[in-house]
Amino acid sequence: MANAYNQRGGRVAVTNSDEVVGCVPLPYFLVRTDFLLSISLLQFMANEGLVPSPDETLKRRSIVLRLEKIVQDWITKVAWQRKRPENGISNASAGVIIYGSYGLGVHNSESDIDALCFGPFFATMEEDFFIGLHNVLKSTSGVSKIHCVKDAKVPLMRFIFEGIAVDMPYARLPENVDMLSPMLPTSIDETTLKILSGVRVNKRILQLVPHLENFQSLLRCVKFWxxxxxxxxxxxxxxxGIHLAILSAFICQTSPDFCLSALVLKFFNTFANWPWPIPVVLQDNTIQVVRDVIEKGWMPIRMPCSPSECCQSNVTRSTFTRIMNEFLRGHKLTMGILQPDFEWVNLFEPYSNMYRQLYSRFLKIDLLACAKDNLGDWIGRVKSRFPSLILKLEEMNVLCDPNPTEYVDQHSGNVDSKKSVVFYWGLGTDRPMDINVTSLEKDFRSNLSSGYRGMPGKMKLSIVPASELPNIVQLPKTKRMEACWRVPEHDQYRMPNSFTG
Structure with missing residues (x-):
């Protein structure tokens, strides 16, 4: 049994991740240190722009209010066009539900707004939403770059409103529906349930976390990390975002009295030693779940709403290894949290600083749109198919490190940078010549074209040396960890019985 400490100045005996028992006085200097560490982390996040200003918050509220009015006016017009009864027109109701980072209160100045548009069954997605509401938004002052993403798993409209990106899916719902009702899945179709999953998870998390501000601070920290x-x-x-929100909520539930610095320590200690593939499950008395059951997938995380299912996940053998290495690195760094030379900046050192030193060869993914206005759509299409490319590489016994950073190709001076984007993925192999790039590209190109209704661009795969990666400025005073491509077996990870150190 080991000890952690809480906000009330008591020492908490921790026997496992789900149980907190006993409380004895904690020396004042540790209480003070914990307080100062939490304050310094909050200040660090503020300095990094992770906390929006009051003006930015007011601007987002104004946008949401305008969207709500636009949607209500739209549904009234749709009801009239559908020749609904007079009282049906006046009572026609639609609205907007905010979810995602803004809905959880962890947005920053660069975050988009996830806004679910909901309406009655007589308002169709294809005609009324993607055509009717699209035209209304297109003519609205302050709205720009609007386009429809119809072939995504969650169809939506994407646009810029007063300088802020908005993602808006649409769901047709019964009147006075309870989003968290266990009976909801029986009254809507599977596509609508999938669209509503983000909203339902958000709402339930906000109900289940014991200390909202602590949860929000931890999630901001974890997302930035x-x-x-x-x-x-x-x-x-x-x-x-949904995975990290549930993981953060789990830590807050199991340690309701911890300060922020202790929550961060607990986060890395817990998930660096988690017995995957046993799923992470929030404590929720309203849902009957079976715990400690091995799920499919590398890193299952259960959604806190009925039906009891795991979040959709694209984690593979390659990315599981990367995530676990980062959990272990975070655990190692935060175990020194009481050392005099501890600095939060080391935990958040950009991985890109060392990326080109870790691998000798990279998979280069060149994307070129037919026009600069189509680049966003083409990138979105390609990124939506990246999971299949990762799996194809693994079929070739090649582990990859899919860096999410988008680059401009510095080696193609004749290419318009506004129409092109490049990705570089580290390859965990000493024999890149064994990769059949031609076959890989052909297979991926076929995947991209299947069912795509947009304007296709160009895509080229090649293997390049580290010297071709763009130069990145190194940050001083940072600790570096070696890359490790050994994939641990599932049973090597165990839930910690206590804090150690």
């Missing part, structure tokens, strides 16, 4: 360390991005086989 994942982005800095190159393990953020569902489409790259890493952790997405």
């Amino acid at each position: 994942a982005k800095q360390r190159g393990v953020y991005g569902h489409l790259f086989g890493f952790l997405g």
